[in-house]
Amino acid sequence: MTFKPIGVIHSPYFSKKAAPRQGRLAPEVASTIVVEAAFAAGLEDIETFSHIIVLFAFDQSRGWSDTVKTPWEEKRHGVFATRSSRRPNPIGMTVVKLIKRDGATLHVQGLDAFDGTPLLDLKPYVPKFDRIEEAGGGWLRAADGDGEVKK
Amino acid sequence: MTFKPIGVIHSPYFSKKAAPRQGRLAPEVASTIVVEAAFAAGLEDIETFSHIIVLFAFDQSRGWSDTVKTPWEEKRHGVFATRSSRRPNPIGMTVVKLIKRDGATLHVQGLDAFDGTPLLDLKPYVPKFDRIEEAGGGWLRAADGDGEVKK
Numbered sequence: 001m002t003f004k005p006i007g008v009i010h011s012p013y014f015s016k017k018a019a020p021r022q023g024r025l026a027p028e029v030a031s032t033i034v035v036e037a038a039f040a041a042g043l044e045d046i047e048t049f050s051h052i053i054v055l056f057a058f059d060q061s062r063g064w065s066d067t068v069k070t071p072w073e074e075k076r077h078g079v080f081a082t083r084s085s086r087r088p089n090p091i092g093m094t095v096v097k098l099i100k101r102d103g104a105t106l107h108v109q110g111l112d113a114f115d116g117t118p119l120l121d122l123k124p125y126v127p128k129f130d131r132i133e134e135a136g137g138g139w140l141r142a143a144d145g146d147g148e149v150k151k
Numbered sequence: 152m153t154f155k156p157i158g159v160i161h162s163p164y165f166s167k168k169a170a171p172r173q174g175r176l177a178p179e180v181a182s183t184i185v186v187e188a189a190f191a192a193g194l195e196d197i198e199t200f201s202h203i204i205v206l207f208a209f210d211q212s213r214g215w216s217d218t219v220k221t222p223w224e225e226k227r228h229g230v231f232a233t234r235s236s237r238r239p240n241p242i243g244m245t246v247v248k249l250i251k252r253d254g255a256t257l258h259v260q261g262l263d264a265f266d267g268t269p270l271l272d273l274k275p276y277v278p279k280f281d282r283i284e285e286a287g288g289g290w291l292r293a294a295d296g297d298g299e300v301k302k
Contacts, residue, residue, distance in 0.1 A: 001154050001208055001269070003240040035231075039239055041217035044229030049289030055206075055242060057152055066192035078195030080186075080273040083280070088190055089154040089271050091206060093244070095281055118152070120240045122231040125283060126291050129234070130246055135278050138200030 005118035007035035007104075009056060013114045027097070031111040033119060040104035043122075047101040051125035054111060056092045057118040058085035077139060092117075095125050156269035158186035158255075160207060164265045178248070182262040184270060191255035194273075198252040202276035205262060207243045208269040209236035228290060243268075246276050 011031035033054065035043060046052060065086040067076040079087055096108040106122075125131075162182035184205065186194060197203060216237040218227040230238055247259040257273075276282075 001156075003152050003154060003242070005152075006239050039217070039231075042215075042230040042239070043232070044218060045232040045290050046229055048232065049291075050285070050287040051283050053244065055240075055244070064193075066190070067195060078197060079193040080190075081194070081196040081199065081275055083274055083277070087272055088157045088193070089206075091154070091242070091272050093204065093206070093274060095283055121238055121242050123234055123244060124232055124289050124291060125286050126234070127283075127286050127288055128291075131282050131284070131286060132202050132246055132276060132278075133282070134201070135276050135282060136201040137278055138275055139196050140200075140275060140277050140279075 003120055005057070005120065006039045007033060007119035009033055009111065009113045009115070009117040009119055011111060011113055011115045011117070013112070026112070027110045029109065030099070031108055031113070033106040033108060033122070035104040035106070035119065037104060043101060043104065043106070046106070046122065046124065047098065049098055049124040051095055052098050052108070053123040053125050053130070054094050054096055054108070054113070054119070055121040055123070056113050057120055058087070058090035058092050059118055060114060061085040061087070061090040064088045072140060081139065091120065154271055156208070156271065157190045158184060158270035160184055160262065160264045160266070160268040160270055162262060162264055162266045162268070164263070177263070178261045180260065181250070182259055182264070184257040184259060184273070186255045186257070186270065188255060194252060194255065194257070197257070197273065197275065198249065200249060200275040202246055203249050203259070204274040204276050204281070205245050205247055205259070205264070205270070206272040206274070207264050208271055209238070209241035209243050210269055211265060212236040212238070212241040215239045223291060232290065242271060246281070
């Protein structure tokens with residue numbers, strides 16, 4: 001299957017070190033998403049949502065690894081039990097706050113993608129579908145606390 | 152960018168008519184996700200999560216359309232303001248309940264993909280990242296009520 005970028009993400013994250021482990025851990029940081037003109041008409045009414053789901057390509061991923069070390073623990077975990085970029089299909093997903101739509105440009109907060117990241121898709125965050133009240137945190141429960149990175 | 156299926160989804164949904172508009176609207180329906188042997192090691196510890204995010208290919212999509220009619224309203228909306236399959240990159244995303252992992256097979260509830268759908272990725276649903284308490288429902292607020300399809 002071949003997918004093509006439909007836009008680009010501009011963010012203040014120019015290197016791996018600078019980016020948060022998850023956008024929700026740096027919720028105030030502003031990024032912009034610039035959708036290509038050919039797809040701009042698809043944005044109609046997206047501005048009615050307070051939050052959107054951003055799918056992007058981890059284009060700087062070092063390739064897939066079945067287990068990965070995370071910032072949260074020494075123990076390695078299966079890559080599908082993490083949000084690491086080292087996935088067989090390097091697709092990232094982050095829920096972000098939509099501040100404003102200005103034509104084909106979306107101003108968002110809480111996106112953890114590097115500057116220049118290729119955009120794959122945008123979806124509305126719909127509480128009925130996406131907000132799971134009863135969900136547990138799995139081995140990542142630690143991250144559900146203060147969000148501090150455990151070195 | 153080329154992505155490859157990493158597994159396949161088996162579900163009771165053999166046709167478009169049979170599938171719910173969103174898995175969360177048929178939360179009890181069971182599906183299985185069979186991950187290819189080459190990627191099975193990546194599943195380690197995924198079973199510690201109560202819910203997971205499933206990314207799959209809308210392989211039966213009729214192609215992209217900038218605006219789409221949804222089951223919720225007569226009015227058309229930009230495709231990025233919907234969860235329609237008619238996206239430039241036909242990637243579907245559903246949060247599902249993980250019942251059990253049996254080797255490379257995951258038993259889940261609430262997945263709305265057709266039988267035979269190619270699997271692209273699995274991610275843990277992490278409340279800290281994915282459960283947005285303050286999110287609104289946008290134009291889809293109606294869907295946030297009883298989940299009834301408005302014809």
